[in-house]
Amino acid sequence: MFTATQRDLKNLRVEGRYRFVFMAMTVLLVLPVLIILALLVVRGGPVLSAEFLFEFPKNGMTAGGVFPALLGTIILVIVALLASVPLGVAAAVYLSEYAADNWLTRTINLAIINLAGVPSIVHALFGVGAFVVFFKFGTSILAASLTLAIMTLPVVIVATRESLQAVPQAFREACWSLGATRWQTIRAVVLPNAVSGILTGVILEVSRTAGETAPIMFTGAAFFLPFLPESVFDQTMALSLHLFVISTQVPGVPEGLPYGVALLLIIIVLVMNALSIGLRTYLRGKKKW
């Protein structure tokens, strides 16, 4: 017959206490997210409508929709992706498949990680110096998107490198022993098996790019424009900057409007993340090894 000793009882009490502490921390963590979401939905929800999505702002941005900002954010993200995905994937392929493991490679890897830690305002100033002034793109979609691209490059590189390294080395060796060059091996065996991870990284990059404000503020996003951009050398409005502007810079904005913009931004990010998870699950299901 088992009887609990004093020590057993004490252990149980301590166990319960720790369990409570860890759970409380988790609740504390989740709570703000839920509150933010609830607040946005309650206050911003009523604002969302077809007119809100597809109309221009009116009356000095105190009424009307956010169409130019929404479109601007989409364009900024697409142009940023066009620049950063080929560059990032190519760099990651080089680092993971070709480069020898020496001090130079390690330094480059360290630099990439550090690049991810650089504050976005510093990227913004770099963008002004490099793209707006030096390359003479002016404050334009191109300059803003390239700044965003530089900023999110580490995400693409790290995600790509990790998914490349998750492809078993045995696959490469089997392919090499058939007389394949490195590039043939990468194309036939490595990339097809890494593509789900790469896509996940790209979509995460999209959600981050869509929300950034500082890097585009000085490089291409405008306070207000009465017309849509016609080329990548024009300025554009963007949701994130629009939110900042109507929350702090414009008097007389009805309370619901900023909440609506914030909700829209969050929805874009959440949809992107959901897409990323769905895509990854789908591609993982097709992968059989």
Add this chain to the structure above:
Amino acid sequence: MVGTEVAPATKEAVLDIRNLRISYGSKVALNDVTLDVRPNEVFGIIGPANSGKTSFLKAITRMDDFNASMNVSGQISFLGKDVTKWRNVFALRRRVGVVFPLPVGLPLSVYDNVALAPRLGGTKKKADLDEIVERCLRRAALWDEVKDRLDSLGSLLSGGQQQRLTIARALSQDPDLLLLDEFSIAVDPVTTMRIEDVIRELKNEISIIMVTNLVQQARRLADRTAFFLNSEFVEVGDTSPMFEGEVQDQRTHDYITGRFG
């Protein structure tokens, strides 16, 4: 054994190896190997784990190019030409088929697994590829089992089938030399016997180096056998006398008779 004292190998040797030494950094993986592999023979290599057998196979196809820490010195001649002097290392690798210890069915269809090497080599016509795929799968004794599902993933076949798939893949490049690295590690005895039959067949056309840690497998299949022990090349000789006790080194006899290893 000192290489210079060894008589030159017969001219038609498929593979002629002199004073081969392989090291990883300061750790020697294999020291002073001198041997030759003749046409249409099964050349067995036996020895316990970590005695340098796999490194030996890697050196033949210059896989050390992919591993900066692997150093190979000495001379390896394949078809009479030093492998380091093959300017086109990819052509060299295409003439040497390799089968790995754990079957690596690439995550491609059965058909694409076998057609990969010919495609890399520039064969594009569907009819040619069909012919190669069928011939190689037949030679690997796999055709009858997979002919109705050539489109399913190679990595979904059973272990034994995957191992024969890798043999078919290695044959698809029409090699002059086939390297088998402990092919029976991951397959059941029945499949092992089937693959051994395949090897006996193939011997009529090409040379085969078979690394195995099953001593009896070497006895069954190999015409000549080399014994590696702890990075040392102990000896090489005809298989049957060796297994009947005519050894140059007592350790070979001890290993074959199961006193250690």
